[in-house]
Amino acid sequence: MTEKVGVLGKKSPQRTGAERVVNAPLPTVYGKFQAVGYLDHDRGDEQVALVYGEIGTDDVLVRLHSECLTGDAFGSQHCECGDQLDSALRAVVAEGAGVVVYLRGHEGRGIGLLAKLRAMALQAEGLDTVEANLALGLPVDSRDYRVAAEILHDLGVRSVRLMSNNPRKREALLEHGIKVAEQVPLLIEPCENNITYLRTKRERLDHHLPHLDAVAHWS
Numbered sequence: 320m321t322e323k324v325g326v327l328g329k330k331s332p333q334r335t336g337a338e339r340v341v342n343a344p345l346p347t348v349y350g351k352f353q354a355v356g357y358l359d360h361d362r363g364d365e366q367v368a369l370v371y372g373e374i375g376t377d378d379v380l381v382r383l384h385s386e387c388l389t390g391d392a393f394g395s396q397h398c399e400c401g402d403q404l405d406s407a408l409r410a411v412v413a414e415g416a417g418v419v420v421y422l423r424g425h426e427g428r429g430i431g432l433l434a435k436l437r438a439m440a441l442q443a444e445g446l447d448t449v450e451a452n453l454a455l456g457l458p459v460d461s462r463d464y465r466v467a468a469e470i471l472h473d474l475g476v477r478s479v480r481l482m483s484n485n486p487r488k489r490e491a492l493l494e495h496g497i498k499v500a501e502q503v504p505l506l507i508e509p510c511e512n513n514i515t516y517l518r519t520k521r522e523r524l525d526h527h528l529p530h531l532d533a534v535a536h537w538s
Contacts, residue, residue, distance in 0.1 A: 374415030
C-alpha cells in the first residue's frame with residue numbers, strides 16, 4: 320500500500336486494488352441477482368459482480384465478461400459478446416449459483432469504444448480484427464484480469480469452473496491465485512456477420528471454437 324501526503328503534511332494511506340463499495344439486489348429477466356459493486360483504485364474503473372445463489376468457495380461457475388457496448392447493449396452481430404453474456408447469466412441461474420464478473424475498461428479487448436469502432440471500420444474494408452488493431456498502432460489484446468481475480472478473492476471464491484473459450488482468461492486467473500477446476504465452453508452459433516471474426520479469434524488468438532468446423536457455407 321502506498322502513502323500520500325495530506326494538506327497538513329501528514330501521510331495517509333492510499334487505497335489500492337479492488338474495494339467492495341455496495342451490495343444491492345438486482346432482479347433481472349434471468350432471475351434475482353446480487354449486484355456487488357467495486358472500485359478499482361489502481362485504474363479508477365467501477366466494476367460489478369452479479370452473484371446468484373449461495374456460491375460457496377470451490378468449483379464456482381464463473382464468467383469473466385469483458386465490457387462490449389455494441390454487443391451487450393445494441394445487439395451487434397459483429398461479435399458474439401451479447402449472446403455470451405445472455406448465455407452466462409442463464410447458465411448460473413440454471414446451475415443455482417454462480418458469478419458473472421462484468422469487466423469495464425475492456426471495450427475492444429482494452430482499446431476503448433472509439434478505437435474499437437475505428438477497428439470495425441477497417442474490418443469492413445477487409446482487415447481482420449487482429450490486423451485492424453495493429454493498423455491503428457494499438458495492441459491486439461491489452462485486457463488485464465487482475466481486478467477480476469481480486470473480486471473473486473473478495474467473494475471468497477478459491478476455484479472456478481470458468482465459462483470461456485479464451486485460454487488467456489484461465490492463465491490470468493491461475494497467475495492471480497484462482498484455481499480453474501474446469502474450462503466450460505461458451506459456444507454461440509455463428510452468423511454470416513461474425514463468422515470471419517470468430518475464425519480469426521480461433522486462428523490468431525487461440526480461442527477454442529470447435530463448432531466453427533461445421534460452418535462451411537459462408538466465405
